[in-house]
Amino acid sequence: MRVIRSKPISEQVNTILRERIRNTTYAPGRRLPSESELSGEFGVSRATVRTVLAKLAVEGLILRKQGDGTYVNKRLDEVNTHLGGLWDFVRLIESSGFTASIEPLAIDHVTASEEDAQALGINPGEDLLAISRLFYANEKPAILARNLLPSAFCTAQVETVDGRLHIREMLKAYCQEDIAFAITDIQAALPSTDVAATLQHPVGQPLLNLKVSFYNANDKPLALGSSYFNDSILRLRLVQAWN
Amino acid sequence: MRVIRSKPISEQVNTILRERIRNTTYAPGRRLPSESELSGEFGVSRATVRTVLAKLAVEGLILRKQGDGTYVNKRLDEVNTHLGGLWDFVRLIESSGFTASIEPLAIDHVTASEEDAQALGINPGEDLLAISRLFYANEKPAILARNLLPSAFCTAQVETVDGRLHIREMLKAYCQEDIAFAITDIQAALPSTDVAATLQHPVGQPLLNLKVSFYNANDKPLALGSSYFNDSILRLRLVQAWN
């Protein structure tokens, strides 16, 4: 028998407040209850409420005004993500008002190029798992993503890989690794004919290309990613807040 | 006579720790003193130390490991920015290892287009201040930036505008406005001949284009920005951390 540890209080409060903002219990532009009121309602200390509100604030969900109060950001509908959500393509597509679906294209074994090996801290020629997938927004191809991870990290067989999983979940499930941070290179690129065809995008029109490296808490590279955004369908609009 | 208010303790601690990481007092990969040791050294509570460390952690400067310790990220040299620093082009250029300089190109009055007016919440035809500048990395043109702000917001004369100021400082100094959050649209674009010429970039090669709207805490649009990155010189490489 296993006791289900209750999640941290702050996480529960976080979830509740997010939900209230999402479902307009706290409507855009409205003022939230004060910190004292919230701490009273949830029966937690004010400090706990504050750590939660701080998180919502950096994501731009709420705006805090000293001496006045806390307000829901009116412009959330204009945005699809904040930086923390950059790699959750499904949520990004849905936040843009579309229905998201994932088509796993291929899960292959490839040998590491000089460049990949360098980035992953392994030797050239080592075996990599290459996971390609296409994300649709309302049935239209929106994002083409390819992840590379060293097969040596995986403890599970390729056949069992669920091509719809988020890369974070894959690394967790198949490699027992947690992503601690990521470094992203954002570029403009003219698509190859392959990429253009897959995204149903004119060859001469540039695309947004995100190249990312994922690392664990020991600075060990876990995986690489390269994604192309069809920005005739999907814009990358992110919100950022200060203080 | 004016009393100089001492800055918040946490800000001072923040500055000190950043400096120690920057000058490798805490070298990449090294373990930092524990929270208790730091709180002892600075004579502050552990909670205060923790709020500072949390900020450094979200920027990816340090990695925290429960039950173990806090470590300096080894890969800081690969990065030029994190999300909070996205619009400080000077720092971005310097973090990339170049010497930065700013050339103010023009400060004009223009009339708001339908689109600009919409974005700024004003009427089409109203007067805007258009500030164009070119950021150099080692004498090479790297970023072309143009900001638009309604003249009506400004209390100072155009002639007195310092074209080298950060947009945040401009809004503060000339409009008494603070930026609370920003919404950014990241796109790939083929440069116009003008833009290409200014950045000494081939016309057929795509550029990264960042379109940003700045807002105050009342959701009022303060200014617009549009920047083109010459990514043959300057890459946009950002770090992002979770937890």
Added chain:
DNA sequence: AAGTGGTCTAGACCACGAC
């Protein structure tokens, strides 16, 4: 077992904005 970071509390005082 010892030491680390993670969570949480109950309180204090300050800075600021609205009334």
Added chain:
DNA sequence: TCGTGGTCTAGACCACTTA
């Protein structure tokens, strides 16, 4: 003046890693 959020403290206990 009052209520808000901003800063800070001193302490408790938990979860986790390492030895």
